[in-house]
Amino acid sequence: MNRRTFVATAAAMGILPAAASAAGFITYKPGVIQAALDEGKTVFVDYSATWCGTCKRQARVIDGLRAASGKYDAAMTFVKVDWDDYGTHEVSTSRQIPRRSTLLVLRGDKELGRIVAGTSESDIKALMDKGL
Template identity: 35%
Template sequence: MNRLTHLPRFVTALACLLAPLAAQALEIQPYSADALAAAQSAGKPVAVHFHAPWCPTCRAQAKVFDGLKPDASLPLPLLVADYDSERALRQKLGVRTQSTLIVWRGAKETARLAGETDADRLRAALRSAVSPAQ
């Protein structure tokens, strides 16, 4: 038996070991009031990105967020809210412009950015809810 015969089992085992790490990375999903409420009531980190499909800044932010998906230091959901249709949510949260990112740890807001496309600043905002120092 050569070494390659064990390769499929090794790859499967490695995938099983790495799967929990992937689950701990940034998870981008559509906004839902239930998802936001559940994370906040459990004291977990959560973020909402107010996105408009017509907004070039929002599209640039979305590319940055996509690039941050595998970042294991960002174990939180990023809920994408449609800026145009979520008027009540915008009013409740005091959002005045598309491309706004709001980050919480539980019910405590830890960061708010509008119009920011710098990857390091967006990552830092998201980490603000994960870091115990915040």
Template identity: 40%
Template sequence: MNRRDFLNLTTTITLAAPLGATRLRAGTLEYRPGMVSRALLSGRTVLVDFHASWCATCQAQGRILDTLRAGHPAYDHKIDFIVADWDRHRIGDMTDALGVERRGTLIALTKKGEIGRLVGVTQTSQIKDLLDRALSASI
């Protein structure tokens, strides 16, 4: 392989890697089937973030969640943050069971049920309120 081919290949890989990839925040789990149920059955409080990497609302929610979590470590100690990639999981048992109709949906859950839900919300105060309610409901 000559230098030009190598540079073209590495540029292509570098540019293509972010496409379709959801950036997971530190301490955030990537959704896999069954993980929400397992976390709830074990007594954990869960925040499910139905996120698409190309969605401006989802990106704004992610920045707000990052800021709130950085300023309040108790959120990460008491809540399991799970990101469900909308492009891969918009059709599935969990999405159907929770009645999720669009990306940009944040749902807080305990084994007793849903604590709250925000759809397309990017106001820090409303997202903080959801996290505070989830924190209060955690063990």
């Protein structure tokens, strides 16, 4: 069973603590990012809002890069933080996230890279490559 099939099945069965979206992102709930980092995982964090046009463009680029190469899913855990719910929460303020449409790559206690409101495929690919 491949990872996406497992994640979709586990989410449907209610096994995963956080819901997994169709795009393979874990929906943020407090503690999800830190738990993954504590397990030694690299985490790609997408701070977005459903109504945000820039966020939608970023999502299309990220989805396309992930579909083109399984190396990203093998190397990173993808977490989506809903800006409307968590924009003023510790998950945003502790990392000084200025706005929705911010993308981060984290490993251990380090931020490996960040993009704020950027939609360039080459820039997003370069950020994702930092997580490999």
